[in-house]
Every structure is written in structure tokens, then in C-alpha cells.
Amino acid sequence: MALTTDTKTRQRPVAGLVLAAGGGRRLGGRPKALLPHRGRTLLEHATTALRTAGCAPVHAVLGAGAAEVRAAPPDEVVLVDNPDWARGMGSSLRAGLNSLAGVDVSAVAVLLVDQPRIGAPAVARVLAAHRSGAELAAAVYGKHRGHPVLFARGHWPRITELATGDQGARAYLRAHAAELTLVECGDIAAPDDIDTPEDLALLEP
Structure with a gap:
């Protein structure tokens, strides 16, 4: 059965969540959160995007390079350690949603740290x-669904149960496709990932 959220609930704050635990294996072990872009780290870029758009609070899940990130943390961000980060994105999504369990927000918007053009x-x-009423929403770029992805609070328990490996919420969103609002963002952003040394060309000094 579809979940519903009334107007009053939708006016509550929306949290921001950055999944930033990746170790950059194909980048020679360079933690993605610490890669430089436009004079700051990719983690700072992502958390600033969430705050500027109106998300509060903003949490970031750390794994590889966590100690270095904590040595110079981004402003106004709650840092969440994921000791199981090497098991994949699913564990980081679970850690992030669990860290927001006691926070009074109506939903969470999720970004990946390695997509600097969002x-x-x-x-x-x-x-x-x-x-406007969406319980589940995701940016799309042409025909391809991507981030940011938004989950209203009522969906969190089941998403947390299903998030495994590198799947994150993919299986849940597939099962709830009829409830998912797709938001075209191809005119203002691009979902390019920083995964390989060749992708580093997307980063700007």
C-alpha cells in the first residue's frame, strides 16, 4: 500500500545525506571524499550542495580516509563512521539512515560524493x-535515473532492510516504481562518476 504524507509533514525539514565512504580502489586507493574540486574536497562540494538547496541537517557517511576527513571536517555536517564501508554502498546507506533515526525530518535527500557535476x-x-507531495523522488538525466534521490521517512525502515552490497536503494525503488516521481535534471546537472584515473579530468582546480 502506498504511503502518504500530509501537507504539514512535508513542510518539516528534509535531511541531506552524502555517501562518502568509498576507498577509490580504481583510483589507486585515493579516498573519493578527499579528492579536490574547485578549491575544496568532493565531500565539501556535496555537503554544500545539500545545505544550499535547503537540507538540514546534513550527515555524511565516512569509511576510507575517515581520520583525514575528521582532521578538517566540513562546516555544519554530522560525520557518521561506517566500519563496514568495504561491503558496499548498501552498508553506508543503512548507517546514514540509522544516524537520522532520532532527527525530526520528513525525508532525506541522498547524494553520492563522487558526482561533482551535481x-x-x-x-x-x-x-x-x-x-508537492512526492514520497519517493529521483533525478533523471535523459532516460537514466540517478542522484539525488529522496525518501520520505515512512520508507526508511524497509529501505534499510533491503540495502545490501552496492545496491543501496535500487531494489526498493524498482519495487516501488509506480510511486517514484522522476525529476528531470539533465539541463542543470550531470551524473558523471569519478571512478577511474581518466575521470579525474572532470575535477576542476
Whole structure:
């Protein structure tokens, strides 16, 4: 049965969550959270995008390079350690949602740390879909679904149960495709990942 959220609930804050635990194996073991982009780290870029779009609070899940990130943490961000980060994105999503369990928010918007061409405008569009009634929303780029992804609070328990390996919420969203609002963001963002040394060309000094 579809979950519903009333107007008053949708006006509560929306949390932001950055999944930033990856170890950058194909980048020679360089933690993605610490890669430089436009004078700051990718983690700072992602958390700033969420805050600028209106998310509060913002949590970031750390794994590889956690000690280095904590040595110079981003502003206004709650850092969450995921000791199981090497098992894949699913464990980081679970850690992030669990860290928000006691926080009074109506939903969470999720970004991946390694997508520098996704900024505040794309996050704001997805948040607007939630304010208009969407329980589940995701940015799309042409025909391809991507991030940010938004989950209203009522969906968190089941997402947490299903998040395994590198799947994150993919299986849950597939099962609830009829409830998922797709938000076109291809005109304001691009979902390019920083996965290989060749991808480092996407980063700007």
C-alpha cells in the first residue's frame, strides 16, 4: 500500500545525506571524499550542495580516509563512521539512515560524493517534488535515473532492510516504481562518476 504524507509533514525539514565512504580502489586507493574540486574536497562540494538547496541537517557517511576527513571536517555536517564501508554502498546507506533515526525530518535527500557535476539546483528540484507531495523522488538525466534521490521517512525502515552490497536503494525503488516521481535534471546537472584515473579530468582546480 502506498504511503502518504500530509501537507504539514512535508513542510518539516528534509535531511541531506552524502555517501562518502568509498576507498577509490580504481583510483589507486585515493579516498573519493578527499579528492579536490574547485578549491575544496568532493565531500565539501556535496555537503554544500545539500545545505544550499535547503537540507538540514546534513550527515555524511565516512569509511576510507575517515581520520583525514575528521582532521578538517566540513562546516555544519554530522560525520557518521561506517566500519563496514568495504561491503558496499548498501552498508553506508543503512548507517546514514540509522544516524537520522532520532532527527525530526520528513525525508532525506541522498547524494553520492563522487558526482561533482551535481549541485544545489538539482537537489532543490528534487526537494520541490517532495514539497508537492512526492514520497519517493529521483533525478533523471535523459532516460537514466540517478542522484539525488529522496525518501520520505515512512520508507526508511524497509529501505534499510533491503540495502545490501552496492545496491543501496535500487531494489526498493524498482519495487516501488509506480510511486517514484522522476525529476528531470539533465539541463542543470550531470551524473558523471569519478571512478577511474581518466575521470579525474572532470575535477576542476
